[in-house]
Structures are given as C-alpha cells and as structure tokens.
Amino acid sequence: MQLLEIDVNMFRNHINTKFKPHSLLNIITGKNAQGKTNLIEAIFFNLTGYSYRANSDKEVINWNSDYAKVTTVISKNNIDYKQSIVINKDGKKSIFVNNVKKKIRDVRSCVVLFTPNDLELIKGSSTARRNFLDKEAGFFFDKYQDCVCQYNRVLYHRNHLLKNTYDKKSHLELDAWTNQLVSLGTDVLLQRFEILKAIIPIAIKWHSIMTKDSEKLEIHYLSSVEIEGALNEFELKSKFLNALKHVREKEIKKGYTVIGPHRDDLIFLVNGKDVKIFGSQGQQRTVVLSLKLALISLYKNNYGLSPILLLDDVFFELDEDRQEMLLCQIEKGMQTFITTNNFKASSILKDCSEYIVENGRLSLIS
Ligand SMILES: Nc1ncnc2c1ncn2[C@@H]1O[C@H](COP(=O)(O)OP(=O)(O)O)[C@@H](O)[C@H]1O
Numbered sequence: 001m002q003l004l005e006i007d008v009n010m011f012r013n014h015i016n017t018k019f020k021p022h023s024l025l026n027i028i029t030g031k032n033a034q035g036k037t038n039l040i041e042a043i044f045f046n047l048t049g050y051s052y053r054a055n056s057d058k059e060v061i062n063w064n065s066d067y068a069k070v071t072t073v074i075s076k077n078n079i080d081y082k083q084s085i086v087i088n089k090d091g092k093k094s095i096f097v098n099n100v101k102k103k104i105r106d107v108r109s110c111v112v113l114f115t116p117n118d119l120e121l122i123k124g125s126s127t128a129r130r131n132f133l134d135k136e137a138g139f140f141f142d143k144y145q146d147c148v149c150q151y152n153r154v155l156y157h158r159n160h161l162l163k164n165t166y167d168k169k170s171h172l173e174l175d176a177w178t179n180q181l182v183s184l185g186t187d188v189l190l191q192r193f194e195i196l197k198a199i200i201p202i203a204i205k206w207h208s209i210m211t212k213d214s215e216k217l218e219i220h221y222l223s224s225v226e227i228e229g230a231l232n233e234f235e236l237k238s239k240f241l242n243a244l245k246h247v248r249e250k251e252i253k254k255g256y257t258v259i260g261p262h263r264d265d266l267i268f269l270v271n272g273k274d275v276k277i278f279g280s281q282g283q284q285r286t287v288v289l290s291l292k293l294a295l296i297s298l299y300k301n302n303y304g305l306s307p308i309l310l311l312d313d314v315f316f317e318l319d320e321d322r323q324e325m326l327l328c329q330i331e332k333g334m335q336t337f338i339t340t341n342n343f344k345a346s347s348i349l350k351d352c353s354e355y356i357v358e359n360g361r362l363s364l365i366s
C-alpha cells in the first residue's frame with residue numbers, strides 16, 4: 001500500500017500542506033513544535049478515521065477554522081483512489097472515497113505507528129496494554145471490535161446499576177446484566193486469545209533476531225478471572241460466572257465491576273524477568289519494537305499488503321543495528337514516514353525524500 005499524495009487542510013497548525021511523498025522513505029525534519037507530529041497524526045487520521053493523540057477528535061481542527069480535512073491518494077493492489085476525511089466543530093466526521101460517502105470502518109487502512117509514548121505499553125498502566133490489544137492488534141478483526149464495543153456498553157450499564165440505583169429489589173436486574181457481561185466477556189477473551197496466538201510467536205521471533213538470541217521474550221495474558229484449566233467457551237463462561245458470584249458483595253459495596261476483560265493485562269518477561277520492573281530502557285524499547293514489527297508481519301500475512309509505517313521521533317533513538325533492521329524491512333517496499341529534529345538525518349539514509357517543517361509549512365529539501 002502506498003500514499004501517492006497527501007493534502008492536509010486546517011489540521012492543527014497545518015493550514016495547507018500538500019505533497020507527493022517518496023514511495024519508500026520520507027524524512028520530516030524540523031525544530032520542536034513546528035508541526036512534525038501533527039503531520040504524522042494527519043496521515044494516521046486519514047487512514048484510520050481517528051486521532052491517536054487527541055482526547056476528542058475535534059482537537060485536531062485548526063484554532064482559526066471550523067473544520068479540518070485530510071485527503072490522500074492511495075494506491076492499493078495497483079488501484080488508485082482518493083480518500084478524504086473531514087471533521088467539523090460539532091465533532092461530526094465524514095469520510096469519502098472517490099467522493100462517495102463511506103462508513104469509517106469500511107475504509108480503514110493498515111498503518112503501524114511507533115511513537116515515544118509507546119514505551120507506556122511496557123511502563124504504563126494495564127490500559128495501555130489493553131489498548132494495544134483492542135486498538136492496534138485487534139484493529140482489523142471487525143467482529144472483535146464489535147464485541148469489545150458491546151461488552152463495554154453492558155459494562156457501563158452494569159456499573160451504573162451498581163453505583164447509582166442498586167437496592168435489594170435489583171438483584172434480578174443485576175443477574176440479567178451479569179449474564180450478558182459473561183457472554184460477551186467470554187467472546188472478548190476467546191478472540192483476544194486468537195489475536196495473541198497470531199502475534200506472540202512473531203514478536204518472539206523478532207525479539208530473538210534483535211537480541212541475537214541472547215534474550216528470550218515471553219508474553220502472557222493475565223486474566224482478572226481465574227481461568228486456569230478452562231478449555232472451551234462453556235468452561236470459560238462458567239468460571240467467569242462463578243467468579244462474579246464470589247465478588248458480588250464486594251461489587252455492590254464498591255459500586256463497579258471488579259473483574260472481567262476490562263481489568264485484564266499482559267505481562268512481558270525477558271529471560272524470565274518482568275521487563276516492566278527489571279528491564280532497562282533499551283530492553284523495554286526492544287520489546288515494543290518486536291510488537292510493532294509483529295504487527296507489520298501480521299498485516300502482511302493477513303492482507304498481503306505492507307502497512308504504512310509512521311515513526312515519530314523514534315528512529316534515530318534506536319541503535320545502529322536496529323535502524324539497519326528497520327531499513328531492511330522498509331526497503332522491502334514499506335512506505336515510511338520518519339520525523340526527527342536531527343538535521344543530518346538523510347546523510348545516513350540513501351534513497352529518500354527529506355522535508356523540513358517550519359511553523360506548519362512543509363518544504364522539500366532533497
Ligand atoms: N488545533 C490546533 N490548531 C493550531 N495549532 C495547533 C493545534 N494543536 C496544536 N497546535 C500547535 O502545533 C504545535 C505542535 O506541533 P507538533 O507537530 O506536536 O510539533 P513537533 O514538530 O515538535 O512534532 C504547537 O505549537 C501547537 O501550538
């Protein structure tokens with residue numbers, strides 16, 4: 001997959017940034033706060049339909065505008081098409097393919113994003129790891145996304161009952177929400193296991209390549225429900241239901257659902273030790289990079305397409321071996337956008353286009 005044209009309008013500090021990117025490597029340089037990350041965000045927004053760093057997508061609209069619009073010309077399987085996304089001040093988003101209005105979920109494209117914030121995947125709270133599962137790894141499993149949505153809706157209602165309206169007469173209502181939670185929660189769990197089954201072996205392979213077999217990565221799912229020994233859907237459901245019975249009094253007292261997939265976590269072990277607690281910054285970064293490379297492989301295997309790779313302020317922070325390894329992947333035909341404030345960037349990279357961003361304006365240097 002390749003972006004042939006990018007046209008960013010009224011998106012953060014980019015008033016009108018239009019360019020034809022290099023088919024492989026694009027280096028975007030510039031001083032701090034000029035609009036490099038904003039451009040990465042605009043590309044991501046166009047391809048996925050949401051901003052990965054705004055609390056509300058409306059934040060991307062330029063302060064002096066009442067809309068933001070990003071248009072790309074995308075080449076996929078030798079077919080070119082134009083994709084535009086527009087967001088208005090009232091938060092309404094519309095997406096068009098060749099000027100025909102589409103649903104966002106029907107036009108999402110493969111993109112792998114790596115930012116300094118991704119270290120949160122290791123260092124941060126379990127939310128970051130669940131987001132990785134739900135939003136990054138699970139991005140293309142439509143059924144999974146729907147299931148997570150439905151689970152969250154039931155969770156919301158169940159929590160509302162526990163917190164605000166629960167009294168002695170509510171136990172039947174709570175039972176009803178509990179049954180739905182168990183049913184949807186089990187689906188979420190089963191699908192998460194499938195996603196992990198696909199991604200973990202690839203991440204482990206990349207990790208051993210990067211560490212030249214000197215370190216061994218393990219990734220485990222930590223469930224808030226004791227599911228050890230549950231072999232099928234039926235057994236999982238019954239374990240989840242029983243566990244909820246055990247914590248019922250506690251939940252009524254606390255006013256929220258204390259166990260379920262929304263409280264689960266992932267743990268990363270390097271040579272048997274939790275990398276969150278014992279890993280160096282370098283080891284943590286290597287685990288994150290293994291996961292990102294695994295996503296790339298997963299997309300290639302599943303869709304036969306290279307994703308677009310967006311590296312915001314991370315490439316030049318990697319050591320030379322890892323830079324080489326990434327370049328090797330890129331050279332196989334993965335269009336990549338790298339931001340940096342290192343102005344000598346292109347001297348070590350051969351075939352690429354280099355740009356500078358100053359105050360939301362992009363110009364080609366070489
Ligand atoms: N909605 C917005 N409208 C206009 N400017 C914005 C908006 N959101 C952020 N900015 C500006 O964008 C700049 C930061 O751009 P960014 O891409 O994060 O910088 P960097 O080049 O360091 O990656 C800041 O100066 C900020 O004021």
Ligand SMILES: [Mg+2]
Pocket residue numbers: 036037038312313
């Ligand atoms: Mg930045």
